[in-house]
Amino acid sequence: MFTSDNNWKTPLGVYEKAIEELRNARTELQETQNNFLLTVQILQTEIQTLKSQLRETQEKLESSEQIARETKSNLIQATEEIEKLKAMLNEPQANTQIIQELADIKAQISQLQTHIQQPEQPNIVQALSNLQLQLSQLTDELTLVSHASGMDYRNLRKLLSAQNWKDADKETYSLMLKISEREDKGWLDDGDIRKFPRYDLHIINQLWVKYSDGKFGFSIQKQILQNHKQFTARCGWIKNIATNELMKYEDYNFTLDANKGHLPSTPRIVGLGFRNTNEITHRLNIFYSRY
Numbered sequence: 001m002f003t004s005d006n007n008w009k010t011p012l013g014v015y016e017k018a019i020e021e022l023r024n025a026r027t028e029l030q031e032t033q034n035n036f037l038l039t040v041q042i043l044q045t046e047i048q049t050l051k052s053q054l055r056e057t058q059e060k061l062e063s064s065e066q067i068a069r070e071t072k073s074n075l076i077q078a079t080e081e082i083e084k085l086k087a088m089l090n091e092p093q094a095n096t097q098i099i100q101e102l103a104d105i106k107a108q109i110s111q112l113q114t115h116i117q118q119p120e121q122p123n124i125v126q127a128l129s130n131l132q133l134q135l136s137q138l139t140d141e142l143t144l145v146s147h148a149s150g151m152d153y154r155n156l157r158k159l160l161s162a163q164n165w166k167d168a169d170k171e172t173y174s175l176m177l178k179i180s181e182r183e184d185k186g187w188l189d190d191g192d193i194r195k196f197p198r199y200d201l202h203i204i205n206q207l208w209v210k211y212s213d214g215k216f217g218f219s220i221q222k223q224i225l226q227n228h229k230q231f232t233a234r235c236g237w238i239k240n241i242a243t244n245e246l247m248k249y250e251d252y253n254f255t256l257d258a259n260k261g262h263l264p265s266t267p268r269i270v271g272l273g274f275r276n277t278n279e280i281t282h283r284l285n286i287f288y289s290r291y
Contacts (some may be wrong), residue, residue, distance in 0.1 A: 018032040036080055148197035149179045153207065160211035165263060166254035172204055172264045187271025193286050201291050208264060215256060216263040222288040224261045229276075 128174065146155045159168035177183045179200060180192040188196065201218060208217035225231045232238050232246065236259030239247035249268055252258075268284045 049161065057173050085203060144203065146197065146200050146203060148199040150198060151175055151179055153203050157207050163211070169254065169264050173269055176269055187273065190268060190283060190286055191243070193270060193283065196290060198290060204264070212256065215260050218264070218266070218288070218291045221261040221266060222291055225284070225288055235259055237267055
């Protein structure tokens, strides 16, 4: 028991003071230990979080590297296939097969692009874009140079894409006469129509429909023929409804304001001229049956 403040100078007071200081030191040590343990727990939690993040990062990196390896392999394979296809371009009979193979390659490239989303793969993405451009160019070359007649329709596409409807119609007329070797006659008769390559009709029609947004083309004219009695009038080819007289070519409307199906100038192609359409309606029927 403490006797007074001055008793600490006595042996008993010294002991009591020492005991009190030890108790205080013990309390401080316990608090320090508790704080240390809490800090260790927090650090352990942070370490576990960092380890988890590191594993996720490694997995993503491994996945990205795997995708990159697979993509590079597929890219090399696709490039080799394109080179093989280029070598086959001089074999017209192989065009249909090549077009299908190109479509398959395009589908593969599209699938690859959906998997490549990491920004660290810009070279692969650019390579795929370049490859797609080559494929588009090859497809255009194959689909616009007929394997049936050997006729090149790239100039027709150029005129249509520029919406130069008049020159495009003249080009269509000229190419069809050339295929049938009827330049000197200026029109196709029944026999010429029946022998005209369906593949070429398809190419011509697709170009007209595409660049006119579905307003012009043989298929559009055929739809009108099947659904309207006044076919030539609906297409805007009649000069005089009372006499059913066809208009002259120079009076055609070479704009998008023309009637639906107004172009190409099929009456001119099949030799209707300025005659009454009732006289040779069968020729129109023969022509559209070929499409």
